[in-house]
Amino acid sequence: MLALLVSCRPATPASESTVLNTSTTVEVTVEPSTAMTSSEATAEPVIVRPLFDRTTYPRVDGSTATIPLSEHIAATLLSLSAQEAQTFIHHNTTHNAYVNLIDGQADIIFVTPPSTEESELAKHKGIELEVIPVVNEAFVFLLNKDNPVDVITRKQIQDIYQGKITNWKDIDGPDREIIAYQRPDNSGSQTLMQSLVMGDLELADAPSELEPADMSGLIEVIAAYDNSDRAIGYSVYYYANSMFSKETIKFVKVDGIEPTNETISSGAYPYTSAYYAVLKKSEPADSAARQLLAWILTAEGQALAEDSGYVPLASVNP
Amino acid sequence: MRYGQSNQYILALVKRYSAQGLCLILVLLIVVIGTACQSPGTSPTQSTETVTNPADQTSLTTSQSLSTITPAMSDDLIIPDFSTRRFLWTNGLTIEDQHTSTTEDGLTVERYYPRLNGFKDESVEAQLNQQIQTTLLSLMQAVEADFAAQNTDPVRKVTTKFSTAYVAYNCNSVLFIEYFAFMEASTETEMLSVQKNMASGYDLNTGLQLLLKDLFKTDSNYEQLINEAIVLEIMKKNYDDPDAQYMSKPFQGIREGQLFSFDLTGLRIMIDERNNEFIPLGYPVTFTIPLRSIGDELAIFDRYMRQGDNLFDQPGLKKLLLNQIEYAVNNVISEYEQNYDIYIETGEFTGIDDPFLKTSLDSLNAHDLDIDGFRTRAQAQGKLNPDQYYGSLIHSVGLMMNEGGYLSVLANDSSREKDQYQHDSRVLNVNLNQNKNMTLAELFVQGFDYKQALVAIMVNSENYLSPDGAFLDEAALDTLSDTQFNFDPYGVTIYLVFPGRKPFESGHWISYEQFGLENITLFQ
Numbered sequence: 001m002l003a004l005l006v007s008c009r010p011a012t013p014a015s016e017s018t019v020l021n022t023s024t025t026v027e028v029t030v031e032p033s034t035a036m037t038s039s040e041a042t043a044e045p046v047i048v049r050p051l052f053d054r055t056t057y058p059r060v061d062g063s064t065a066t067i068p069l070s071e072h073i074a075a076t077l078l079s080l081s082a083q084e085a086q087t088f089i090h091h092n093t094t095h096n097a098y099v100n101l102i103d104g105q106a107d108i109i110f111v112t113p114p115s116t117e118e119s120e121l122a123k124h125k126g127i128e129l130e131v132i133p134v135v136n137e138a139f140v141f142l143l144n145k146d147n148p149v150d151v152i153t154r155k156q157i158q159d160i161y162q163g164k165i166t167n168w169k170d171i172d173g174p175d176r177e178i179i180a181y182q183r184p185d186n187s188g189s190q191t192l193m194q195s196l197v198m199g200d201l202e203l204a205d206a207p208s209e210l211e212p213a214d215m216s217g218l219i220e221v222i223a224a225y226d227n228s229d230r231a232i233g234y235s236v237y238y239y240a241n242s243m244f245s246k247e248t249i250k251f252v253k254v255d256g257i258e259p260t261n262e263t264i265s266s267g268a269y270p271y272t273s274a275y276y277a278v279l280k281k282s283e284p285a286d287s288a289a290r291q292l293l294a295w296i297l298t299a300e301g302q303a304l305a306e307d308s309g310y311v312p313l314a315s316v317n318p
Numbered sequence: 319m320r321y322g323q324s325n326q327y328i329l330a331l332v333k334r335y336s337a338q339g340l341c342l343i344l345v346l347l348i349v350v351i352g353t354a355c356q357s358p359g360t361s362p363t364q365s366t367e368t369v370t371n372p373a374d375q376t377s378l379t380t381s382q383s384l385s386t387i388t389p390a391m392s393d394d395l396i397i398p399d400f401s402t403r404r405f406l407w408t409n410g411l412t413i414e415d416q417h418t419s420t421t422e423d424g425l426t427v428e429r430y431y432p433r434l435n436g437f438k439d440e441s442v443e444a445q446l447n448q449q450i451q452t453t454l455l456s457l458m459q460a461v462e463a464d465f466a467a468q469n470t471d472p473v474r475k476v477t478t479k480f481s482t483a484y485v486a487y488n489c490n491s492v493l494f495i496e497y498f499a500f501m502e503a504s505t506e507t508e509m510l511s512v513q514k515n516m517a518s519g520y521d522l523n524t525g526l527q528l529l530l531k532d533l534f535k536t537d538s539n540y541e542q543l544i545n546e547a548i549v550l551e552i553m554k555k556n557y558d559d560p561d562a563q564y565m566s567k568p569f570q571g572i573r574e575g576q577l578f579s580f581d582l583t584g585l586r587i588m589i590d591e592r593n594n595e596f597i598p599l600g601y602p603v604t605f606t607i608p609l610r611s612i613g614d615e616l617a618i619f620d621r622y623m624r625q626g627d628n629l630f631d632q633p634g635l636k637k638l639l640l641n642q643i644e645y646a647v648n649n650v651i652s653e654y655e656q657n658y659d660i661y662i663e664t665g666e667f668t669g670i671d672d673p674f675l676k677t678s679l680d681s682l683n684a685h686d687l688d689i690d691g692f693r694t695r696a697q698a699q700g701k702l703n704p705d706q707y708y709g710s711l712i713h714s715v716g717l718m719m720n721e722g723g724y725l726s727v728l729a730n731d732s733s734r735e736k737d738q739y740q741h742d743s744r745v746l747n748v749n750l751n752q753n754k755n756m757t758l759a760e761l762f763v764q765g766f767d768y769k770q771a772l773v774a775i776m777v778n779s780e781n782y783l784s785p786d787g788a789f790l791d792e793a794a795l796d797t798l799s800d801t802q803f804n805f806d807p808y809g810v811t812i813y814l815v816f817p818g819r820k821p822f823e824s825g826h827w828i829s830y831e832q833f834g835l836e837n838i839t840l841f842q
Binding site for chain 2: 063064065067068086093094112137183184187188189191192209210217218220224225226227233235236238239240241242243244247248249309
C-alpha cells in the first residue's frame with residue numbers, strides 16, 4: 001500500500017519542509033492537543049494533501065473519460081474555478097497520453113491499461129510503466145424496463161452473445177427473439193466485452209442494418225441498441241449510470257448482482273474494471289506525480305472521485 | 319407557392335457566453351414588440367373561438383384572450399392522433415432569399431437571409447424581418463469575438479466569412495428560422511475556424527419566440543422524452559464509449575433554455591457550450607428526434623393554428639406529412655467486379671394494415687432475376703475474356719411518394735448480358751385516404767385539362783426530348799398512360815413509349831409548379 005507521512009512536530013513553514021524540492025507537503029489531519037506515544041509514532045502515516053501551484057502541479061494527461069476527474073482534482077488542489085480547471089487540464093486521449101508519458105511530456109496520466117502497442121512503445125524506449133487503479137469502472141448490460149427478465153448469469157450472457165441462446169423464453173422470459181446488440185469493432189466497449197465477458201469465446205455476428213453511404217448506395221453497419229422489448233445491449237457504468245432515467249432502461253443483474261457503486265467497489269459485481277494512473281516506474285518517490293497519486297488514493301481523493309461521478313476503490317487510505 | 323430556402327446552410331454551436339448578450343437583445347425586442355402588437359385603445363377581451371382544423375375537419379374550441387401572449391392551453395385543444403395526421407398548412411407567406419456582399423479588409427463577406435412577405439399585420443412582418451437581421455448580425459459578432467479570442471497568430475489571415483439564415487419550418491402559424499455564422503483563417507500550415515449556429519421559433523400570431531415547452535401538450539413529460547431519445551442516439555453513435563472522444567462525462571440532460579429547432583423531420587436539439595459533457599468538435603452536434611417518436615406529445619400543429627382569421631394575405635397550401643408506411647432495405651447484394659455488376663436491393667414494407675396493399679407492395683419487392691446463374695456465366699466469361707465486360711443485373715425499389723396518405727412506388731429490374739438487354743418496371747400509385755389505386759387524372763383537380771397542359775409544357779421544348787434527342791410532338795404524348803406514372807412531393811414522372819423502345823425507357827419529370835399548384839389535388 002501507500003507510504004503515509006506523519007509529522008510528529010508542529011506544522012513547520014513550507015520552507016523548512018525536508019521532503020520535496022518542487023512542492024511542499026502540508027499536514028491535513030491535526031490533533032494538536034494529543035501527544036503522540038511511541039506506538040502512535042510507528043502507526044500508518046497519514047497522507048497529506050499536496051500543496052501545488054500551477055507551476056509545480058504535475059503534467060497530467062489522460063483519456064476523455066477521465067477529464068472530469070482530472071479537472072476536479074486540479075480545481076481542488078489548485079483552488080481553481082470549474083472554468084479555470086477546464087482551461088488548465090488538457091487530455092489528449094488515451095494513446096496520445098501514453099505517448100506523452102513515454103516521451104517525457106507528461107508526468108502522470110489517467111487512462112485505461114496500456115494496449116499491446118503502448119506496452120511495446122514503452123519497452124522500446126526503455127521505459128517501465130507503473131499502472132495503479134484510481135477509480136473503478138464496470139461493464140453493464142441493458143434491457144428495456146418492460147422486459148420481465150432481471151437476472152442473467154454470466155454463462156447465459158456468453159451464450160446469448162455466442163448465439164447459443166436466441167429466445168428470451170430460454171432464460172425465463174417471454175417467447176420472443178433476443179436481439180443481442182453489439183458495439184463497433186475496435187471500440188472501447190467492444191474490447192471490454194471481449195476481454196471481460198467473453199474471454200476466449202467468439203462473439204456471434206452482430207445484428208446489422210443498412211445505412212446510406214457517404215457517396216451513394218447503402219452500407220452495412222452494426223445495428224445500435226434500440227431498447228425494444230427484445231433487445232439486450234451494453235455500455236460502461238460511468239456513462240450508463242447517469243444517462244439512463246431507469247424508467248425505460250434497466251441494468252441486468254448479472255448473477256443476481258445489480259451494478260451499483262457499492263457492488264462495483266466491493267467487487268461483488270462480476271464485470272469490473274478500472275481507470276488507472278500510469279507513471280514511469282522511475283518517477284522519484286517524492287515527485288509531484290507521486291504525491292498527486294498518493295492523495296487521489298486517500299479517502300479525500302476517493303470522495304472527490306465519487307463526487308465527480310466515478311466509482312471509488314474498495315479500500316482507501318484515510 | 320413554395321417557400322424559398324437559402325442554398326447554404328450549416329448548423330453550428332452558439333457559445334453560451336457570447337449568446338448572453340444576444341438573448342438580452344432578443345428579450346428586449348420581445349418586450350417592445352409585444353407591446354407594439356396590441357392595438358391601442360382596445361381593452362382586453364375574452365373570446366371563445368371555434369377553430370376547425372382543416373387538416374382533419376375536427377372542431378377545436380379555444381378560449382383565448384386577444385390581449386395575452388400566452389398560447390392556448392393544450393387541454394382546451396382537441397389534438398388528433400399523430401398517426402391520423404396527413405398534412406399541415408403552409409403559412410401564406412412569400413419568402414424571398416436575400417443575399418448581400420460586403421467587403422471587409424479586402425475580404426468579401428456574404429450574408430444570406432430570408433425576407434418574409436405577406437402578413438396582414440405589417441408590424442409583425444416588420445418585427446420578424448428585423449429580428450432575422452438582428453439575430454444574424456449578433457451571431458456573426460459572436461463568431462468574430464470568439465475568433466479574436468482564439469486567434470493568437472497575427473499572421474493568420476481571414477479567408478472566409480459568411481452568415482446565413484433560412485426558413486426551416488413554415489406551417490400552421492409557426493415559423494422556425496435557423497442561423498449559421500462561420501469564419502476561417504489560415505496560414506500555410508494551419509487553419510482556425512469558428513462557427514456558431516442557433517435557431518428561433520415564432521408564433522406568427524404575435525411574432526413572439528417559442529420555448530421548447532410551447533411545442534408540447536401541457537401535460538407532456540417532454541423533457542424525459544427528449545432526454546431518452548438523445549441517450550439512445552448517444553449509444554447509436556457510440557459517444558458513450560470509453561475510447562471515444564465525444565463525451566467527457568455522461569449526458570446530463572437538456573438544459574433550461576436548450577437550443578432547438580423544428581421541421582418536418584422532427585425536433586432538433588442543438589448542443590451548445592452549456593452541454594459541457596460533450597467535447598467541442600469544431601462542428602455542430604445536434605440530435606434529431608423524429609416526428610414519429612414525439613408526434614402524439616406535440617401541440618405545435620394545433621395550438622397556434624387559426625381558421626377564419628387568416629394571418630396572411632394569401633391562403634396556405636397543404637404540406638404533406640410522412641405516412642406511417644416505411645420501406646426499409648434489409649438486404650443488398652452489391653458486386654462490382656471487373657467484367658460484371660450485380661446490384662440487388664430488397665427490403666420490407668412496414669406499417670401497413672391493409673393486407674391487400676401489403677400484398678401489392680410485396681410483389682414489387684419480389685423479382686425473378688437469376689442472380690446465381692448470371693454470376694456463374696459472368697465469371698466463366700471473365701476467365702475466358704477478362705477484358706470484356708459481360709453485363710449487369712439490377713433490382714431496386716424506390717418509394718417515390720410516401721406522404722399525406724399517398725404512395726407512389728417504382729420497382730426496376732434490368733439485366734444486360736452481352737448484347738441482350740431486358741428491362742421491366744412496375745409502378746404502384748395509391749391514395750390511402752380513399753383506399754384505392756390512383757390514376758394520373760386523379761393527381762389533378764377536376765376540370766383541369768392536364769393533357770393539354772402537358773402538351774403546352776413538353777411539345778417542342780428543349781427540356782423534354784425523345785431518346786433520340788428530338789423535340790417531342792403531340793403524337794408522343796398520345797402514348798401517355800393513366801396508370802403508368804410516378805409522382806413525388808414535387809412533381810410527376812410520366813413514361814412515354816417511342817417506336818423501337820421499351821416501356822419505361824423514357825421517363826420525363828414535370829414539376830407541379832409547371833401545372834400550377836392550384837391544379838394539383840395533393841395541395842387542395
